[in-house]
Amino acid sequence: MYMQVLDILDKIKGEVLTKKVTNATFDGVYAGDLLSHVMAHAKENNLFLTIMANMNAIAVASLLDMPVIVFAEDTKPSSEMISKADDEKIVIISTKYNVVDVIRKIYEL
Amino acid sequence: MENSGKFTIEAMDLENAGSVSSNIKKTLIGKNIPKHIIKRVSIAVYEAEINVVIHSYGGTCSYFIDDDKIRVVFEDTGPGIEDIEQAIQPGFSTANTQAIYYGFGAGMGLMNIKNASDIFNLTSSPKGTILDITINFN
Ligand SMILES: Nc1ncnc2c1ncn2[C@@H]1O[C@H](COP(=O)(O)OP(=O)(O)O)[C@@H](O)[C@H]1O
Ligand SMILES: [Mg+2]
Numbered sequence: 676m677y678m679q680v681l682d683i684l685d686k687i688k689g690e691v692l693t694k695k696v697t698n699a700t701f702d703g704v705y706a707g708d709l710l711s712h713v714m715a716h717a718k719e720n721n722l723f724l725t726i727m728a729n730m731n732a733i734a735v736a737s738l739l740d741m742p743v744i745v746f747a748e749d750t751k752p753s754s755e756m757i758s759k760a761d762d763e764k765i766v767i768i769s770t771k772y773n774v775v776d777v778i779r780k781i782y783e784l
Numbered sequence: 785m786e787n788s789g790k791f792t793i794e795a796m797d798l799e800n801a802g803s804v805s806s807n808i809k810k811t812l813i814g815k816n817i818p819k820h821i822i823k824r825v826s827i828a829v830y831e832a833e834i835n836v837v838i839h840s841y842g843g844t845c846s847y848f849i850d851d852d853k854i855r856v857v858f859e860d861t862g863p864g865i866e867d868i869e870q871a872i873q874p875g876f877s878t879a880n881t882q883a884i885y886y887g888f889g890a891g892m893g894l895m896n897i898k899n900a901s902d903i904f905n906l907t908s909s910p911k912g913t914i915l916d917i918t919i920n921f922n
Contacts (some may be wrong), residue, residue, distance in 0.1 A: 710834075711892035714827050715899075719819070727887040734802030738826040739808060755799075 677702050677720075678781070680743055680766055686780040689745065689768040692757050701743045703708045706774050710735055717741060722781075724774055726750045730759065735762040737777060747774045786811060787849045793860075795842040800884045804845045805830040815849070817921055825854060825919050828900040831893040832858045832915050838883040840913065852856060852922060853902075858915040865908040872898065872906075897909070 680699040684691065703719035706724040709732055717723060719740040728750040736744050743766045746752060752760075752767055760767045762763055770777060778784070789811075791804045810823045820829055829845070836843045843860030843863025865871045872894045880915050898904045903918035 678919040708887055709892075710887040711831065711890040714830060715892060715896050719823070729886055730799045731801060731887055734806065734830070738802070738805055738830055739823070767909055 680768075683781050684768070686783070687745065687768070687770045687772055687777050689770045692752060692767045692769055693760050693765065695761070695764060696766050699742055701741075704778060706742070706778065716740070724777055726774070728752045728756070730756055732756075733759050733763065733765065736760075736765050742766060743768065745770060745777060747772060747777055790844055790846045793836040793843050793858075794846060795837065795840060796882070797837055798883070801837045802830060803832055804833045808847055809853075811847075811849070814853070821919065821921055824900040825856075827919055828897045828919065829856055831897045832856070832917070834888055835893055838862050838879055838888050842914070844898075853918050853920045855903075855916070855918045857917075858913075860912050861913045862910055864910045864913055865906075868906055868908060887891060 677700045680696055685699045701722040702720040704724055705721040707713050708725050713735050717739050721741050722743045722745060723736050723741045724747060725743045726747050728746050732744060733756055736738050745768045747770055751769060757767055809822060809826050812825060839919050840860035846857045848855045850863055852880045865920050870876055874895045875891040877889045877891035883889050901917040905916040
């Protein structure tokens with residue numbers, strides 16, 4: 676089921692760090708930090724939820740066509756990462772919540 | 785769009801890792817290859833590229849595209865894989881702490897590559913490792 680990024684922002688107290696967001700959508704969440712597991716199991720259009728704030732997170736999201744990355748627990752992507760994500764039309768969001776709380780809040784569990 | 789190409793891959797260049805796979809993915813999108821095939825190529829090429837970055841002294845990636853398949857060959861200059869059978873086992877990894885800090889070293893890479901490929905050939909000596917994979921388009 677597709678969800679609007681704008682609809683989850685308040686719930687997860689997310690800060691959008693990239694430009695594009697207005698009509699971005701995603702279909703399901705994949706949470707993980709080990710990139711080989713992400714490569715093997717994440718699906719196209721998933722929201723990628725991680726604490727792995729380095730360039731490789733953008734590379735993996737781009738390769739798998741994941742439109743949104745949420746960096747949990749206040750992990751902060753660099754400005755290089757943000758401009759790379761803008762190039763790849765990926766939305767980057769930062770939140771203070773941990774991975775479990777982000778999932779709870781997205782799905783209102 | 786090119787039907788073949790060659791890239792250099794630097795050892796331990798962890799910030800730029802992924803540029804080879806990104807490049808090949810874009811080439812395949814330009815050729816209207818089906819999405820599920822592009823995904824398999826992306827997974828295999830990314831994992832192989834990362835292996836050259838984190839486990840070798842550096843190397844190259846060459847690709848060759850036909851009407852019905854892509855062949856990708858990774859060659860590096862060592863130190864090689866001691867026991868290939870063991871290296872392919874899920875979970876086996878000799879990744880160093882820096883690579884692990886970047887999210888690598890799950891020990892799943894070679895198995896991901898094998899699962900994504902139609903032909904998988906891995907040979908190695910202390911002088912270097914050659915990974916030669918082919919993915920069919922149908
Ligand atoms: N190009 C290479 N050169 C040397 N050793 C390699 C190479 N590729 C893989 N290996 C060895 O095989 C192991 C398993 O590789 P892989 O399944 O990709 O897992 P990971 O990269 O997460 O360690 C590595 O930890 C390493 O010991
Ligand atoms: Mg690997």
